[in-house]
Amino acid sequence: MDIPVKFSRFGRVAVVAAVAAVALTSCAANEGGATATSAAASDLKGSLAGSGASSQGSAQEAWVAAFQTANPDVTINYSPDGSGAGRKAFIAGGVQFAGSDSALSDEELSSTFAACAADTKAIDLPVYISPIAVIFNVEGVDELNLDAATIAKIFAGQITSWDDPAIVALNPEAKLPSTPITAVHRSDDSGTTKNFADYLNKNAPDVWTAEPADTFPFQSGEGAKGTSGVVDTVKGGTGTIGYADASKAGDLGVAKIKVGEEFVEYSAEGAAAVVEGSPLVEGREANDIAIKLDRETTDATHYPIVLVSYLIACQEYADPKVADLVKAYAGYIASDAGQEEAAKSAGAAPLSADLAKKVQDAIASIK
Structure with a gap:
């Protein structure tokens, strides 16, 4: 590779x-x-x-x-x-x-x-590869482990408190408050949303039942426009969580994601490894390079919540x-x-x- x-x-x-x-x-x-x-x-x-x-x-x-x-x-x-x-x-x-x-x-x-x-x-030209970070702002919580099913339930509005048993089970050493969760999503049509939703749909289909799309599918949480809008809303809130291009995470908390049996931090290397191991979408013109990302990897050197951004x-x-x-x-x-x-x-x-x-x-x- x-x-x-x-x-x-x-x-x-x-x-x-x-x-x-x-x-x-x-x-x-x-x-x-x-x-x-x-x-x-x-x-x-x-x-x-x-x-x-x-x-x-x-x-x-x-x-x-x-x-x-x-x-x-x-x-x-x-x-x-x-x-x-x-x-x-x-x-x-x-x-x-x-x-x-x-x-x-x-x-x-x-x-x-x-x-x-x-x-x-x-034609689609892949020119920018980046991990999508799950960012959070919870008082007293510096580290957070999450798996796909729990993330899906949070953003679908099924888990509404930070001390929910599903989150506690993944973070037994953390002091999780009873603070309500505010899950922040993109209010505008967003490829970041589609990539995030694709990961959840592939790994937690019983929860994330909606087909991946640029539009956030559930009537839950709080919407914000653009990457900067999501980051600012998470930063300015209490008990907030969101998803954004990792380059904009700043000093917010960033969750580790379960891949296989390990919890993995986002990294450029992990994102690149997923893209390298993914096939091209079939049936496209010769110069139209669309990538079908492997979201279901269990290789802990990979970070599957990744976006490939195209110049069209x-x-x-x-x-x-x-x-x-x-x-x-x-x-x-x-x-x-x-x-x-x-x-x-x-x-x-x-x-x-x-x-x-x-x-x-x-x-x-x-x-």
Whole structure:
């Protein structure tokens, strides 16, 4: 298994230098799968708008800053409006690319994509891998063990107090209060919700009976918009619990999740291992790379509550100038430099060498 998860730390200057260096040798991209820009950095001009997953927010800020520094005549704006909003905006032609914690559905792929050339479709490019943390704020509780069934019951509204016997059984040494539980979920359409729900549906189907979807399925708990909304609500409440991209967990408590017979902390390495061991979704076009995540692993080196966030782009753009910019930006994001920047700024897991090659080959096919 080839999972390059250990990075050296280096500053923004080094990132910029790497982007520029790869950009200026972009002719190699055509030979090796579009490892960065498909035109010299000094030749790139124009603007791009993207919208979507708030989980990508920190990484997108870092990617945009580095790319624009290396390409001063390019302006990129990314609005972290949520995965569902991003996909809708992209399909309607309001943005040139989308970020999404869910790959396009079969129904969405049957849409007409306004920014794409006539009779062409969009493709999903996995560019950001991150664990989803189960965050909590309970007075007197610093450590918490949870299994899938207990998490499902909490968020479905079936467990309502922190001293519930199911939680006590998993945490015999903890001093759990009788405080009511406030389970905080995303109020907006969210790929993070879909990934979280997919884990619960696969591992506790008797409790989490709803099919995984971007919309939270139960009339329980408290809703909050965006990753930052969930984190702020958990932080500002009492007896709260929520789920969010791990990069935003901050100083909140984070539960250990039962995998096999062990309780496992989230890690970039564990998230990357799950993705590496998961197959691609069948029946997709050659350059549409959607991953069917293995949520039921019992390997304690894996962390199964993971999201793969995609950059969604046209296979062929109606405007070739837009295609050049998207290829350049996506190529940087999927490059070693871009992946290291996401690891440094957002705690993301890197693409494996094999997956990175698939993504770069798909980017090279954009026209």
